[in-house]
Amino acid sequence: MKRKLLTLLVLASTGCFAQQYDGVHLEKSNIDKNNLIYKLGREFIYTFKIGENETIVYLKNNDTDIFELTKHGDSLPLSEIHMTVLKPKIFKRVNKNQTQILYSLEPHSNSISTTGLSENEQNVWLHPTRMGFFQSLETCPYPYIKLGKPIGYKWSDSMSIGNHWSNKKWGEWENRLLLNYEYEIIAREKVVTQLGKIDCLKVRATATSAIGSSELISYFSEKYGFVKLEYNLFTGIKIEMNLDQIIDGPILRDAREFYQYKRKQ
Incomplete structure (x- = not known):
């Protein structure tokens, strides 16, 4: 338990570092109260697939900086990303003027992280999970509409990131890396999900930098939020995330309450 809380603090502090995205509209008041999708206590459950060199690989272990990919799907791999919307205590909000969210990987999760999102009348934008292998998503455009x-x-938008995010699996660089983003709403499509066939806006986003380019195709629903995310990393690794379930749970404030709630289930 102590190790998990330490991991949380480390990831939360790195999540606050160098987040530009100056074009994102952030609210100064009623940050959580007027959310129509990402409501307090709501849990969004995604399944994910990883492709490397045209081969499906599985995430066996995933910690703050250590992860293990395997070709063997029978080794109890991590298979779900859970995103829970928190109500932080006063002055305990991780990202200023953003709704607080907590990510956990299931089953047998060994790390969690807290970060933020913005939902208002102008835009919806969220930080992806960035634990272990998913630090790779820092090199891609964020889900944003x-x-x-x-x-x-x-x-368009931009952000620079430090080299502590680099890795030979998804790209290496020295000092800071400037990412220039281009977004476009390209279509309205029906997406087949575990929640049914959902009408979505399809957004193509690219991130270009000195080491190459990455891409995110996202599918956004006005009712369910981002229901499908298709990432293509600098090095060609592909990650697909699909929203399978939404649960309206109790309002939780922090990692401690999250663990207490999970133990009771």
Whole structure:
């Protein structure tokens, strides 16, 4: 338990570092109260698939900086990402002016992290999970959509990241890496999910930098949020995440309450 809480603190502190995305609209008040999708206490459960060199691989172990990929799917791999919306205590919000979320990997999760998202009338934008292997997502565009815009609408943004995010699996660099993002709403499509067939806006986003380019195709529903995420990393690794379930649970404040709640289940 102590180790998990230490992991949480480390990941939370790194999550606050160098997050530009200056084009994102952040609220100064009612940050959580007017959320229509990412409501307090709500848990979003995603399954994920990883492809490397045209081969499906599985995530066997995943900790703060240590992970293990395997080709053997019968070795009890981690298979789900759970995203829970928290109500932090006063002055305990990890990311200023953002709704607080907690990520955990299941089953037998050995690390969790807290970070933030923004949901309002202008945009929906969220930090991805960035534990272990999923630090790779820091090199990709974040899930992000401008609301009320037509098909064909484009926008740009940027962010620089430190070399503590680098890894030979998804790209290495020295000092800081500047990522320039281009987003475009390219279509409206029906996506087949475990929740049914969902009408979504399809957004293509690219991140270009000195070491190459990465891509995110996201599918956004006004009712369910981001229901499908397709990442293509600098090195060609592919990650697909699919929303399978949404649970309205109790309102939790922090990692301690999260663990207490999970033990009772």
